[in-house]
Amino acid sequence: MATATTKLTAVRTPETLEDKFERLANDWQTAVAHLSSSSKRDNHPAYKEIIALGPPVVPLLVRDLEINHRHWFAALATITGANPVAAEDAGKISKMIEAWIKWGTQQGYPW
Amino acid sequence: MVDLETIFPGLAGATYQVTSPATGLYNCIAWSTGDLSRWWWPDALKQRYWPPGVAREETVAAFQDAFAGLGFAVCQNESLEPEFEKIALFADDEGPQHAARQLLNGRWTSKLGELEDVEHDLHDLEGVEYGKVVVFLSRPIAVP
Numbered sequence: 656m657a658t659a660t661t662k663l664t665a666v667r668t669p670e671t672l673e674d675k676f677e678r679l680a681n682d683w684q685t686a687v688a689h690l691s692s693s694s695k696r697d698n699h700p701a702y703k704e705i706i707a708l709g710p711p712v713v714p715l716l717v718r719d720l721e722i723n724h725r726h727w728f729a730a731l732a733t734i735t736g737a738n739p740v741a742a743e744d745a746g747k748i749s750k751m752i753e754a755w756i757k758w759g760t761q762q763g764y765p766w
Numbered sequence: 767m768v769d770l771e772t773i774f775p776g777l778a779g780a781t782y783q784v785t786s787p788a789t790g791l792y793n794c795i796a797w798s799t800g801d802l803s804r805w806w807w808p809d810a811l812k813q814r815y816w817p818p819g820v821a822r823e824e825t826v827a828a829f830q831d832a833f834a835g836l837g838f839a840v841c842q843n844e845s846l847e848p849e850f851e852k853i854a855l856f857a858d859d860e861g862p863q864h865a866a867r868q869l870l871n872g873r874w875t876s877k878l879g880e881l882e883d884v885e886h887d888l889h890d891l892e893g894v895e896y897g898k899v900v901v902f903l904s905r906p907i908a909v910p
Contacts, residue, residue, distance in 0.1 A: 689773050689879040689895060691793035692863055693807040693814050694824060724790055726805075726880075728813045746804035746815025748791045 672708065676715045679705050684725060697729040706730050717759035720752050731755055768881055776890035783885050790880035795829075797877035798853045798865035799836055806832070824861035826900055838903035844888055846872040850904040854888055858897025866891065 670678075683701035690696055705712060705727075713734060716727040728751055732738055739758035744750040771778040795806035796815075807814040808822035817835045821828045830840065838853060846868065854874065856864035866874040866888060874888045892898045 685768075687879065688768060688788075689770075689881050690863070691795060691805075691807065691877075691879050692824070692860075693805070693809040695860075695863075697809070697811075726790060729809070729811055732811055732813065740813065742812075745812055746796075746806060748805055751813070 672711055673715060676705060676708065676712055676719075680719060680725060693729070696726065702730065706733050710734060714759070714764045717755060717764055721756050724748070724752060728755070770878070770881070770884070773895060774878075774891050774893060776893055777884075777886065780887060780890045782887070782890060784882045785875065785885050786883040788881045792877065793879060794865050794877040795832075797875070797883065798867040799833070800867075808832075826855065826857055826862060829855055829862045829865075830901065830903065833903050837905040839905065841902045841904040844868070844899075844902055847904070849907055851907050852902055852904045854899045855901045855903065856892065856896040856898060857900045862900075864891065864896040 679701045683696075683699050683705070686701065687696040687699050696702065705716075713731065716731055716734075719725055720727050720731075726748070728740070737758060739754040740751045741754070744754065770782075770784075791805070792802050793805045793807065796802065796804050799806075804815040806816065808816045808820070808824060808828060810822065812822070816822050817832050820831045820835065830838075833853060833855075841850070841852065844852065844854060848870075852868040854866045854868070855862055856866070864876065866876040866886075868888075869875055869885065873885050875883055875885050876891060877883050888899065
C-alpha cells in the first residue's frame with residue numbers, strides 16, 4: 656500500500672512594523688521593568704532597535720504612550736528631535752505623556 | 767506577572783512583602799526621598815528629574831549631592847537610629863543603580879524600577895541587577 660506523506664511547509668509572513676514594535680516593546684519592558692537607571696533602560700538593545708525603526712514608528716510610540724504609559728520619551732526625542740516637555744515637568748510622567756500626545760496631535764500623526 | 771525572586775535571587779527564601787502596586791510614575795530614587803510624583807535620574811537628555819545645580823552624572827558623588835540637597839549626609843552604617851531616616855545607595859561598576867529607604871522597624875523599602883514597592887532586608891536586593899550598597903546617608907527625622 657502506498658503511503659501518502661504530507662509535507663507541511665511553514666509559510667512565514669513578513670513581520671509588520673506594528674508586530675515588530677510590539678515584540679521589541681515587550682522584550683524591552685520585560686528586561687528593564689525593575690530598573691530605575693534611565694540610561695540602562697534607554698540603551699537596552701530592544702529600545703535601540705525601536706529607535707532604529709525611525710519616523711514610521713512614531714505613531715506607534717505615541718499610541719503606546721497613551722495606552723500603556725511605557726516610557727518612550729527618549730525614543731521620541733531621539734527620533735524626532737523634538738522636546739515638547741516643559742523643563743519643570745521633567746520626570747513627571749503623566750505630564751510628559753500629555754505633552755507628547757499633544758505634540759503628536761499637533762504633528763497630525765494618526766494613531 | 768514578574769517573578770521578583772528570579773530577578774533578585776536574594777529575595778528567594780527571604781522575608782519580604784510587596785507593599786504597593788506597580789507604577790511607572792516614580793522610581794527608587796524618588797521613593798527613597800518620599801517623592802511619589804517624579805522619576806529621578808541624571809539622564810543626558812534631561813527627560814527625568816534631577817535636582818538643579820547637581821551634576822547630571824551617574825556617579826556616587828552626584829547622587830550624594832542630590833540627596834544632600836534634601837538634608838542627607840553620609841553616615842557610617844545601616845543601624846537603626848530612631849532620630850534619623852536613612853537611605854542606602856546601591857551601585858555597580860557602571861554607577862548608581864538603586865536606592866532604598868529605612869523604615870521605622872529597621873527594615874528597608876524599595877521601589878523596584880516601575881514594578882512594586884517592597885519591604886525587605888537591605889542586602890537581599892544586592893546582586894547582578896543593583897550591585898552592592900556603597901554608601902549610607904541619613905538626616906534627622908523632622909519633628910512635627
